[in-house]
Amino acid sequence: MDISEVSKQTGIPSSALRYYEQKGLITSVREKGERRRYAPTVLDQLALIALGQAAGLALDEIRSMLSPYGPPNIDRQLLAAKADEIDALIKRLRAMSSGLRHAAACPAPSHVECPSFQKLLKAAATGALEKRWGKKICC
């Protein structure tokens, strides 16, 4: 497959594909000429990359899971750790959501007077959300 084919099938722009290759996440061959050709397995790898990104992994972390050839060697510990991170994030997000929802519905003339809102404020101020909620997951 050539780059545009892969791009079409995955929806990933060719610029991103080149970037992934440059970063060592995928590989290509140059059969004739200087144009890239991809093995069909690249699609699986790209799916794995998408998954890793969705899980909040950085590209560098994902690379370590993609062995050059053969099946990916997945770091189960890392996955479990990421799952824990995500769960923690979910917990905080649930609090945020209900807090926001209350604030949106709160009939108090000014939110400064609303106890729930005060609580929310305090939670946010207290760094209950750590440093902008973790920074590792997300972004």
Place this chain on the structure above:
Amino acid sequence: MDISEVSKQTGIPSSALRYYEQKGLITSVREKGERRRYAPTVLDQLALIALGQAAGLALDEIRSMLSPYGPPNIDRQLLAAKADEIDALIKRLRAMSSGLRHAAACPAPSHVECPSFQKLLKAAATGALEKRWGKKICC
């Protein structure tokens, strides 16, 4: 209060405080000389900023909620919308977490052979997570 006082009380570095002021999120006065002095209400405003950030609002969005003086005028619609966004995110995250957890525990020799993992891959590949989960919330 001077800038270092505010910084100490909130944990927000003075550089960030100047940045917020430059962005129009907070205000200060220069009583004598050119040094900033902050009214105590700035603490509330900073708490609100922290809250907004935790909710995934951009600083520019937060600014519109902080009226120059007096109580903040909160956009209830925006809050509700953000809560919806967060709920959607939570939904996706829950799927990710359980998927990851399964993948971490999965006894299959290679994840390529594990149906759950395949499902995860497909979900990630299908853009079920939109463009890197929304981009508005988070970051």
Place this chain on the structure above:
DNA sequence: CCTTGACTTGAAGTCGACTTCAACTTCTAG
């Protein structure tokens, strides 16, 4: 043969929320 469109490269730009820097001014304690 020649045009056109797809591909190649390395380098530079983007986004948001800050941080860091250099150069300077000002406040405070001794």
Place this chain on the structure above:
DNA sequence: CTAGAAGTTGAAGTCGACTTCAAGTCAAGG
């Protein structure tokens, strides 16, 4: 009075994941 700590400014740097650009190469169709 003076040293040094703390404050001021605008400009530039940072991070990650890309995108965009300029300039050049190449392959297929007419």
